[in-house]
């Protein structure tokens with residue numbers, strides 16, 4: 001079939017297999033061009049490995065350090081002529097490239113919150129890898145069925161305590177409008193923490209530890225975001241931010257457990273705001289990202305997922321020295337986003353943005369390019385008028 005982008009609100013319901021493979025290759029090329037990260041990780045489990053920060057982490061580990069990787073993700077295959085989700089194609093492309101480079105790469109497709117998927121991962125690690133020395137936890141999920149209670153928790157992106165009104169942009173239509181989001185009720189706060197908080201990360205780490213599948217000195221990292229005041233009501237102080245506080249709580253307890261196991265460590269890396277499937281769904285944030293991109297590109301400091309993760313690995317995780325932590329014990333790779341001049345400029349531009357001047361005041365064009373690239377569209381060298389087979393089996 002010939003596959004074109006079909007954007008519906010903040011998602012694109014189609015994805016291009018060849019384009020996704022080209023996107024993955026761009027990221028691989030970037031990591032290779034940056035040179036080896038040594039001594040880097042050797043055996044890596046990535047939970048949430050198919051898109052965004054997780055995929056970038058996997059590519060960095062494999063192509064920066066020659067690591068064997070096991071990727072866990074939850075994607076939809078193609079069905080009845082409908083293309084698969086991008087993470088499906090990305091994972092196949094990554095696995096082919098890794099194996100062609102002589103690297104071990106295997107995948108488990110399924111719900112990472114379940115005991116079955118955890119058990120499958122334990123079995124595969126035991127059989128093929130022995131132990132893992134790095135566990136990346138990079139899930140962004142809309143819901144979680146709790147493995148003990150069977151309760152289905154749904155995450156939501158809402159302010160807490162009071163309604164929140166601010167500007168937002170329909171990135172597809174280019175319309176800037178004001179949005180008011182009603183505050184979450186108590187159950188929604190708890191549900192979001194159950195999905196995006198740290199309990200599942202702890203379950204993974206405990207299962208790996210109890211099965212003796214963590215190498216002495218093993219590291220684990222999960223990702224968070226803090227961002228500027230303009231987004232705090234919807235992010236840092238909203239349902240997702242409170243869930244991230246729980247992720248930090250889990251990080252401390254995992255850190256203690258890994259230290260006890262032989263000098264390991266767990267921490268949170270606070271990453272930059274970027275266009276991914278997860279961030280496009282948050283009201284207000286895409287407008288902020290569009291302004292941020294314009295400012296950071298003008299200063300030559302713009303980074304995407306792969307630049308962020310390559311920097312995290314090379315300058316922090318595997319720098320041969322200790323980590324540089326903020327006062328809350330977190331690694332910050334959002335440092336270039338948060339520098340005062342950039343944030344002062346965001347504050348200046350924010351009130352002036354309208355539907356009419358969106359193209360001039362923000363990098364909405366760059367936002368759209370990156371958004372579509374996440375679905376395999378707009379990649380150089382890909383013939384989007386050519387027939388392509390959407391049904392590709394997972395490997």
Ligand code: NAI
Pocket residue numbers: 047048049050051052053054072073074075087110111112113138139140141142223224225270271272273274275276277278279
């Ligand atoms: P993403 O949407 O690109 O990736 C999410 C990954 O989770 C995919 O691999 C998906 O298959 C997997 N996944 C979702 N539900 C699953 C399930 N039930 N079982 C197995 N796999 C599942 O998200 P993104 O943006 O890369 O986010 C990853 C982490 O980074 C999140 O914790 C997010 O909060 C954090 N982060 C994101 C930022 C951004 O601007 N995008 C900024 C800073 C942190």
